[in-house]
Amino acid sequence: MQRGPSESLLHQHMASVLSSLSVCPLSLCRIMKVKVLSRNPDDYVRETKLDIQRVPRNYDPTLHPFEVSREYTRALNATKLDRVFAKPFLASLDGHRDGVNCMAKHTTSLSTLLSGSCDGEVRVWNLSKRECGRTLQAHEGFVRGMVVRFCGTSFFTVGDDKTIKQWKMETPGYGEEEEPLNTILGKTVFTGLDHHRKDAVFATCGQQVDIWDEQRSSPIRSFTWGVDSFSSVSFNPVETELLASCASDRSIVLYDMRESAPLKKVIMTMRSNTLCWNPMEAYYFTSSNEDYNLYTYDMRYLDRPITVHMDHVSAVLDVDYSPTGKEFVSASFDKTVRIFPKDGGHSREVYHTKRMQHVICVKWSADNKYILSGSDEMNIRLWKANASEKLGVLAPRERESRNYSQKLKEKFQHHPQIRRITHHRHLPKNVYHQSKELRIMKEARRRKYANVRKHSKPGTVPVVSEKAKHVVTVVK
Structure with a gap:
C-alpha cells in the first residue's frame, strides 16, 4: 500500500529523532510507563441480548448542574400525561x-x-x-x-x-x-x-x-x-x-x-x-x-x-x-x-x-x-x-417509571405551572356557574362581616372562625 507524502515525511521525522537520541525503540517502550483504561466488563456488558444497556453514571451533584431543571421538565411532562390519560x-x-x-x-x-x-x-x-x-x-x-x-x-x-x-x-x-x-x-x-x-x-x-x-x-x-x-x-x-x-x-x-x-x-x-x-x-x-x-x-x-x-x-x-x-x-x-x-x-x-x-x-x-x-x-x-392509573399487571420497568414520575410530581407539586395543570378539571356548565356564584356570595359575606367589625365598638362583634361558624352547640 502506497503512503501519501505527509505520512512518509512523518515517518522520516520520527526516524531522524530516534537516530539523534541513539535509543532503540524497543528499549524506549521499556522505559516509558504507558497508562491504559481498564474497565470491568460486568459494568457494561449485557448478560443476555434482552437486557437493558447499562449506562455508567456518576451521581456527584457538581457534575450535573442542570439536574433540577431536567427533573422539573420530567415532572411537568408526567403531570401533563396524567391529565391526558385520565379516563376514570x-x-x-x-x-x-x-x-x-x-x-x-x-x-x-x-x-x-x-x-x-x-x-x-x-x-x-x-x-x-x-x-x-x-x-x-x-x-x-x-x-x-x-x-x-x-x-x-x-x-x-x-x-x-x-x-x-x-x-x-x-x-x-x-x-x-x-x-x-x-x-x-x-x-x-x-x-x-x-x-x-x-x-x-x-x-x-x-x-x-x-x-x-x-x-x-x-x-x-x-x-x-x-x-x-x-x-x-x-x-x-x-x-x-x-x-x-x-x-x-x-x-x-x-x-x-x-x-x-x-x-x-x-x-x-x-x-x-x-x-x-x-x-x-x-x-x-x-x-x-x-x-x-x-x-x-x-x-x-x-x-x-x-x-x-x-x-x-x-x-x-x-x-x-x-x-x-x-x-x-x-x-x-x-x-x-x-x-x-x-x-x-x-x-x-x-x-x-x-x-x-x-x-x-x-x-x-x-x-x-x-x-x-x-x-x-x-x-x-x-x-x-x-x-390515570393503568389497570392490570405492570411490568417492572413500568412500575419503576410510575413510581419515579410520582416522586417527581410530589417534589415539584407547588410550582405554579404544575399546580395549575394538576388542579384543572372540566366541570359541567351548571356546576361551574353555581360554584362561581357561591364564591361571589361567600366573598360578599366575608366583606360584610369585616365591615361590621370595623365599624362596631371593639369587642362587641366577636371573631368567629370558619370552622366554628357551622356548629350551634354541643350537648352532653
Whole structure:
C-alpha cells in the first residue's frame, strides 16, 4: 500500500529523532510507563441480548448542574400525561327499574356488590363479570338500607314497609323459592341500617336508634334524645362498641352500646344526611351536610370540626372512606362524585357524565382501586379511584417509571405551572356557574362581616372562625 507524502515525511521525522537520541525503540517502550483504561466488563456488558444497556453514571451533584431543571421538565411532562390519560369511567351496571337508593359492599368478596332501588328490588352484582347474578323483590316501597353480615353469609335489608329482612347470600337452588331467612316487623319506618363488625348485633334507625340481636325479634336496647327521626346510623369499625347517627334536628349523636343513654351530640346549622367513620383512626368521622359541605370531626372535641371540605354546589347525600383512611368519596345532588383527602379542604378529583343524574349513594371498594356510585337514572357506575392509573399487571420497568414520575410530581407539586395543570378539571356548565356564584356570595359575606367589625365598638362583634361558624352547640 502506497503512503501519501505527509505520512512518509512523518515517518522520516520520527526516524531522524530516534537516530539523534541513539535509543532503540524497543528499549524506549521499556522505559516509558504507558497508562491504559481498564474497565470491568460486568459494568457494561449485557448478560443476555434482552437486557437493558447499562449506562455508567456518576451521581456527584457538581457534575450535573442542570439536574433540577431536567427533573422539573420530567415532572411537568408526567403531570401533563396524567391529565391526558385520565379516563376514570370504567362501566355502567344497568338493570334497575327505579333509582338506586342504597348499596352495600360484601365483607369477604371484592367482586360482589349489593344494591337496592326505590321500587323495593335488590340486586346482587358480580363486578368482575359486570353483570347481575341475582334479583329479588325485598320490600314494598323504597329499600332504605342494606348491610352484609360480618362473616359474609347473609345480608339484611330495611324498607318503607316497616320490616327488617335477613337473606341468604347464596343464590337459591333449582326449585327453591326466594324467601328471607328471618323477618322482623317494626312499628315505624326504618331509614338506616348497620351491622356490628364482630358480633351478631345490628343497629337500625327511624324514630329512634335500636340495637338488635340476630336471635331476637325485639330490640335489646333503644336510644332516644328528643328527636323526631334519624336518617342514618353507623358503627365504628375500630372501637366497635361505639356508633353514631344523624338526626332530623340538625344533630349528630354519639352512642356507646355499653351505656343506657347517648353520650353527646353536636347541633349544626343545617342537617347532616349520612356519616362515615375513618377505618384507620377510631376517633374521626366525616358527615355529609345539606349546606353543600362535608365536615370531619374528632369525636372527643365536637365544638368545631377539624376540617371543612368545600367544593360541592348542592346537598351532599352520601360519603364513604377508602380502606386506607387517607381519602373519602362523596355523592351529591349536583350530579357529581368528588374525592377528598381526609385533611384537605378541596377535592382532588371530580367525576361526572352527561347522563348521570343526582347521585344518591357511593362506595369505595375494599381493594382501594375502584369507586361505585348509584344515581337517580337507575344506573350504577364503576370508576377508577386514580383516574390515570393503568389497570392490570405492570411490568417492572413500568412500575419503576410510575413510581419515579410520582416522586417527581410530589417534589415539584407547588410550582405554579404544575399546580395549575394538576388542579384543572372540566366541570359541567351548571356546576361551574353555581360554584362561581357561591364564591361571589361567600366573598360578599366575608366583606360584610369585616365591615361590621370595623365599624362596631371593639369587642362587641366577636371573631368567629370558619370552622366554628357551622356548629350551634354541643350537648352532653
